[in-house]
Amino acid sequence: MTAIPQTDRTAPLVEATAVTRHYRVSTGAFGHKATLHALSGVDLSIPRGAVVGLVGESGSGKSTLSRLLLGLETPTAGRVTLEGRPIAEIPRKQVARRIQPVFQDPYSSLNPSWRVADLIGLPLAVHGIGDGPSRARRVRELLDLVGLPGRVADAYPAALSGGQRQRVAIARALAIEPEVLICDEPTSALDVSVQAQILNLLLDLRRETGVAMLFISHDLAVVEHMTDRVAVLYLGRVVEQGATAEVFNAPKHPYTAALKASVLTPDDAAGLPDLALGTVFPNPLDPPAGCRFHPRCLRATDRCRTEAPATRDVAGRRVECHWAE
Amino acid sequence: MTDLLSISDLxxxxxxxxxxLHAVRGVDLAVGRGETLCLVGESGCGKSMTALSLMDLLPGTARRSVGRFTFAGRDVPARGHGSIAALRGDRLAMIFQEPMTALNPTFRIGDQLIAVYRTHRRAPVAEARDRAVALLERVGISNAAIRLRQYPHEMSGGLRQRVMIAMALMCQPDLIIADEPTTALDVTIQAQILKLLKDLQADFGMGLVLITHDLGVVSRIADRVAVMYAGRVVEAGPAATVLGRPRHPYTQGLLDAVPRPGVHRPGERLGTIPGTVPSLIGGVTGCAFRDRCRRSVPACATTDPALAAVDGSAAVACVNPVPADAERAA
Known part of the structure; x- marks a missing residue:
């Protein structure tokens, strides 16, 4: 039996190191198998108490990474650690005790035949925390923490609005006082006025409880508002990673620059941006040679088409582009 | 500008x-040639029902009543020659949110494009195919002749939406109604599709009615905007005026709720609109927004305000509108 590495309190709370995840998928009716490269050598760390943003388009690997960080799947290569100890070696329940998910769609993430009090109380029961009366008290506290009235405890999810359901999902995630929330598009199913309420709630919870978060979103204005650090995923690679303000104010990777330019805030009378971005889409079953972004990059050269760029430190952040300076 | 399409008391x-359920309650709209009108609001405000009733595509459970409905200067009859059913796909076209469900998965996209054209024009297949190829190229699809032989599932979401736009353009319509055309797409693709719609509009001089929940999209593409709440237009006017100096508390609330770099500091609490949308089943008395409104006064419970002009060009339906000189960024 291999020795279990000791927990390291100085290590980042959750860390992915050179994580690769492939899926074998069937490409047609005749059972041809192909390899889908969801993640290819990704580094990401969530320090204690930090809010880390993860942005990228659909198919870039955001949700795969969130499942790996939750310990729901194991990487094909590389490793995910909790305080320096591989998550794969930690019993499932101990991981769940410290890392909890908040999913995108509160309509499908809550069991419709359970009352709210039972939904929120289940993690307490599973982890054997407290007895009946103390759990009931804790459920009331949690409802109060997420801004729901106590009478909601007896309601079924169907009686709640989308915003109220997402508050229930957040209360459930917080029930066992985890150290990290993995929030996968927590507001994209909600209207803007409700989105603002949930974002405010997450900001308040962070101040009050110090919980760390991975905040996954396709909405860059929201990520810019919510996070300290941000990682930009493109086709399974982190192409730029650093302090949020620096990455968004002066992007070094052409893809980050295009993402930033495509944010349509209601302030600007500038009209629509002319994105320096091609419309050729890469196939994750057959990622392009060289730099994975080159088919869409207007600055691509022969070097980009043949040689994959190494991740370098540029202007205080990690960038994966031959030409970033 | 003479109106291309105008509808009153819808x-x-x-x-x-x-x-x-009173989904739309007395809406007046008009859009001119070459003009972009955005209908904006949250889920359940009636914006999609408004769009579907303009296209005569309401579900069977819905009933429409209209005061006056004109298109290209003529009254639109309920059926027969000149009715929406006859004009649809020809003079008016619609682009839906999810192109995967709007395109028929069992036909090649070429056949679908050609069918639209030949339904309205007595034209040989070859002419229709040439037009399909030209339009696919115009909307930024390379290898158009090969793409014609593909099925919708063989394309990405962005490409399918480009196909939908090409299909809407087949008969060179006077008006396009687009219901959340970019909501299902990634942000970079969204910007490119909106840009394409704007460019095509400039080329063909079409009117465009764009339905969206995204005020950022409105500010970048709209000439005029109508903000809807609970089945009513609560504020309408030139986009720059309405978004720059909102007078309805709801419009202001929406703008304050969106994180905006430069307006909100990172990590700062965002503005919210308390409460939820009222039920539109049965009747609504007074202003439907009053329970969520910070500016409500006793008169709001009894008066259902009509749109009234403010600032010359804009109109607001509010008993106690936001003062014109109020601080916006607060």
Whole structure:
């Protein structure tokens, strides 16, 4: 039996190191198998108490990474650690005790035949925390923490609005006082006025409880508002990673620059941006040679088409582009 | 500008088990040639029902009533020559949110494009195919002749939406109604599709009615905007005026709720609109927004305000509108 590495309190709370995840998928009716490269050598760390943003388009690997960080799947290569100890070696329940998910769609993430009090109380029961009366008290506290009235405890999810359901999902995630929330598009199913309420709630919870978060979103204005650090995923690679303000104010990777330019805030009378971005889409079953972004990059050269760029430190952040300076 | 399409006193009532739901309650809209009108609002405000009733595509449970409905200067009859059913796909075209469900998965996209054209024009297949190829190229699809032989599932979401736009353009319509055309797409693709719509509009001089929940999209593409809440237009006017100096508390609330770099500091609490949308089943008395409104006064419970002009060009339906000189960024 291999020795279990000791927990390291100085290590980042959750860390992915050179994580690769492939899926074998069937490409047609005749059972041809192909390899889908969801993640290819990704580094990401969530320090204690930090809010880390993860942005990228659909198919870039955001949700795969969130499942790996939750310990729901194991990487094909590389490793995910909790305080320096591989998550794969930690019993499932101990991981769940410290890392909890908040999913995108509160309509499908809550069991419709359970009352709210039972939904929120289940993690307490599973982890054997407290007895009946103390759990009931804790459920009331949690409802109060997420801004729901106590009478909601007896309601079924169907009686709640989308915003109220997402508050229930957040209360459930917080029930066992985890150290990290993995929030996968927590507001994209909600209207803007409700989105603002949930974002405010997450900001308040962070101040009050110090919980760390991975905040996954396709909405860059929201990520810019919510996070300290941000990682930009493109086709399974982190192409730029650093302090949020620096990455968004002066992007070094052409893809980050295009993402930033495509944010349509209601302030600007500038009209629509002319994105320096091609419309050729890469196939994750057959990622392009060289730099994975080159088919869409207007600055691509022969070097980009043949040689994959190494991740370098540029202007205080990690960038994966031959030409970033 | 003479109106290309104008509709007055549009109401839509949907039959539900709990009683009639008043989804649209007395809406007036007009859009001119070459003009972009954005209908903006949150889920359930009636914006999609408004769009569907303009296209005569309401579900069977919904009933529409209209004061006056004109298109290209003529009254639109309920059926027959000149009705929406006859104009649809020809003079008016619609682009839906999810192109995967709007395109028929069992036909090649070429056949679908050609069918649209030949339904309205007595034209040989070759002419229709040439037009399809030209339009696919115009909307930024390379290898158009090969793409014609593909099925919708063989394309990405962005490409399918480009196909939908090409299909809408087949008969060179006077008006396009687009219901959340970019909501299902990634942000970079969204910007490119909106840009394409704007460019095509400049080329063909079409009117465009764009339905969206995204005020950022409105500010970048709209000439005029109508903000909807609970089946009513609560504020309307030139986009720059309405978004720059909102007078309805709801419009202001929406703008304050969106994180905006430069307006909100990172990590700062965002503005919220407390409460939820009222039920539109049965009747609504007074202003439907009053329970969520910070500026409500006793008169709001009894008066259902009509749109009235403010600032010359804009109109607001509010008993106690936001003062014109109020601090916006607060």
């Amino acid at each position: 109401s839509v009532t949907v039959r539900t088990p709990a009683g009639p």
